[in-house]
Amino acid sequence: MTYATEPHVSPTATAAPTDGHVLVEVDHLTVTFGRQTVLRDISLQIRRGETVAILGESGCGKTVFLKTLVALQRPTRGKVFFDGQDLFRLNAAELAQLRTRMGFVFQNAALFDSMTIGENIAFPLRQHRQLSEDEIQAIVRARVAEVGLPMSVLRKKPGEISGGMRKRVGLARALALEPELMLYDEPTTGLDPIMSDVINELILRTRRQHPVTSVIVTHDMRTATKVCDRIVMLYPLARLKPGESQILYDGPAAEIEKADDRRVIQFVRGEAGERLMEMAREENNHPHSAEESAHG
Numbered sequence: 261m262t263y264a265t266e267p268h269v270s271p272t273a274t275a276a277p278t279d280g281h282v283l284v285e286v287d288h289l290t291v292t293f294g295r296q297t298v299l300r301d302i303s304l305q306i307r308r309g310e311t312v313a314i315l316g317e318s319g320c321g322k323t324v325f326l327k328t329l330v331a332l333q334r335p336t337r338g339k340v341f342f343d344g345q346d347l348f349r350l351n352a353a354e355l356a357q358l359r360t361r362m363g364f365v366f367q368n369a370a371l372f373d374s375m376t377i378g379e380n381i382a383f384p385l386r387q388h389r390q391l392s393e394d395e396i397q398a399i400v401r402a403r404v405a406e407v408g409l410p411m412s413v414l415r416k417k418p419g420e421i422s423g424g425m426r427k428r429v430g431l432a433r434a435l436a437l438e439p440e441l442m443l444y445d446e447p448t449t450g451l452d453p454i455m456s457d458v459i460n461e462l463i464l465r466t467r468r469q470h471p472v473t474s475v476i477v478t479h480d481m482r483t484a485t486k487v488c489d490r491i492v493m494l495y496p497l498a499r500l501k502p503g504e505s506q507i508l509y510d511g512p513a514a515e516i517e518k519a520d521d522r523r524v525i526q527f528v529r530g531e532a533g534e535r536l537m538e539m540a541r542e543e544n545n546h547p548h549s550a551e552e553s554a555h556g
């Protein structure tokens with residue numbers, strides 16, 4: 261199931277409107293590190309207004325994929341376009357300018373430890389906007405309110421607040437410049453179920469309040485199905501059959517349970533079946549490897 265070339269109209273209740281304009285285009289993307297190819301020949305388009313989950317088991321290349329969208333990772337082959345501009349043909353100044361249209365929520369929040377929360381959120385505004393101090397403070401306070409944090413956090417340092425709060429500060433900072441594209445790297449990893457749902461709700465609220473396009477790398481099926489209207493599921497290259505596409509599923513989030521591919525269903529349901537059989541096969545092929553590694 262793919263709609264890479266057709267306008268996406270999602271059937272889910274949470275679907276954001278898309279005008280069909282392609283904001284991100286990934287064209288035959290391959291990324292290789294040394295002898296390890298992590299992404300192979302990935303092509304997809306993301307339309308303005310879509311919220312897309314990039315799903316897949318650990319190590320399949322989700323974070324590498326996300327990094328190519330902001331030109332933090334150069335492709336070995338292929339191209340990435342943002343609003344029609346080839347990211348890897350831009351000079352440093354042009355790229356910096358383009359990145360102000362993107363907000364990146366890193367897995368570990370990536371806040372500056374030596375700055376207060378207020379300074380962290382103000383940072384992109386000071387870097388990229390000519391604003392008065394009053395205007396900066398007004399935006400910082402609005403963003404903090406938007407992510408549901410009390411104003412008392414503004415004077416604290418990242419080390420003085422909880423992991424869930426840090427994630428929310430990371431979200432507030434990424435929203436500071438009102439980006440057109442939000443990129444989230446595992447926004448709920450390491451959080452308890454309640455705090456995970458708070459983050460899910462905030463992502464949903466963000467897209468209701470701002471006309472934003474989002475790409476969310478996650479393992480979390482609840483995030484994928486609750487927050488996203490489309491899911492793209494990647495599979496580790498090493499376990500693909502020859503000639504298979506690395507994208508196992510690309511379609512509406514609400515329909516992933518109906519996918520034909522058993523590997524997709526197993527991932528969705530969190531079943532180890534396929535992997536257990538593969539591990540048994542690997543063990544049969546290399547009967548002593550586990551023992552050897554156990555003995556160093």
Ligand SMILES: Nc1ncnc2c1ncn2[C@@H]1O[C@H](COP(=O)(O)OP(=O)(O)OP(=O)(O)O)[C@@H](O)[C@H]1O
Pocket residue numbers: 293298316317318319320321322323324325479
């Ligand atoms: N800069 C790099 N140099 C060499 N190998 C890298 C580099 N970045 C990533 N890799 C490798 O690429 C593979 C995919 O990594 P990636 O972080 O994208 O996986 P992932 O799907 O996001 O996994 P997880 O869900 O565990 O975060 C891994 O084997 C990783 O070791």
